């Protein structure tokens with residue numbers, strides 16, 4: 001039996017991961033779950049926000065299904081999400097934005113994969129006060145990380161039969177850093193003859209995505225641009241709650257929904273589990289169970305088209321349990 005680490009997380013995490021596991025069980029898909037606790041409650045109980053069991057188990061299984069974990073703002077402990085990304089060297093954040101029939105988004109023809117570089121750029125957090133009232137924030141760009149993310153995007157495009165990769169940048173202003181990223185990804189593109197390489201200024205890309213998303217296929221971007229653009233794309237297809245994602249490293253993959261822990265609705269039984277379920281479908285693909293993945297994905301789409309089952313965030317009168325049952329009924 002294949003095994004995977006399951007991190008329920010906190011906030012709505014336990015509710016949506018529980019719903020997701022129920023659907024996987026209903027399909028008869030056998031996964032041995034290694035459950036690891038994380039989040040606020042884990043901090044209160046054990047004095048640390050992530051069980052020490054996590055890293056050895058993650059390396060052993062190579063696959064993690066992770067619920068959201070709250071990051072306290074301005075105080076408390078460091079983001080567990082960041083710690084996991086750093087320690088497992090999850091260098092590619094991948095999100096899949098696809099219009100879902102029956103789900104209202106701005107467009108009904110979106111099918112975009114966004115590959116975001118996850119380890120450098122402005123997120124290295126190198127900031128200093130150079131003089132009073134003057135702060136320098138370093139944006140780090142390396143050729144090696146640019147090549148690694150470019151190769152990841154092209155490999156993914158090749159594997160998924162996609163024909164176009166668009167690199168987002170601001171190389172007209174940041175001629176050195178963004179210039180290096182752009183040149184490096186363009187060089188990578190030369191080894192993939194069947195996939196077109198395009199490049200676009202990130203501000204123009206935001207405009208073009210809203211006007212006509214059908215011109216995009218796979219997008220590759222540095223950390224900050226990727227972060228912003230992936231939330232913009234989520235808005236085009238019905239919101240963060242329906243958007244699946246993964247953080248990928250070499251020989252390790254962490255699957256998680258695009259949204260946060262939604263503390264405002266935690267424990268009320270109304271969280272939308274669809275992003276988590278669609279992330280689990282990506283995980284099943286990754287674990288070489290494509291038929292189960294497709295079955296799960298189609299069942300979630302069917303439930304999302306069922307107005308009675310929808311959770312309140314989607315304008316429905318249903319709840320997590322009702323939605324989960326609708327997915328199971330649709331399998």
Ligand code: ATP
Pocket residue numbers: 012016068069070071240241258259260261262263264265270271272273311313
């Ligand atoms: P975090 O700091 O963990 O990112 P956040 O509150 O800043 O938390 P989200 O958790 O993504 O960000 O929540 C943003 C809004 O979207 C909240 O109003 C939340 O209730 C809603 N939301 C997020 N995820 C879901 C979900 N799965 N189902 C329903 N509503 C959700």
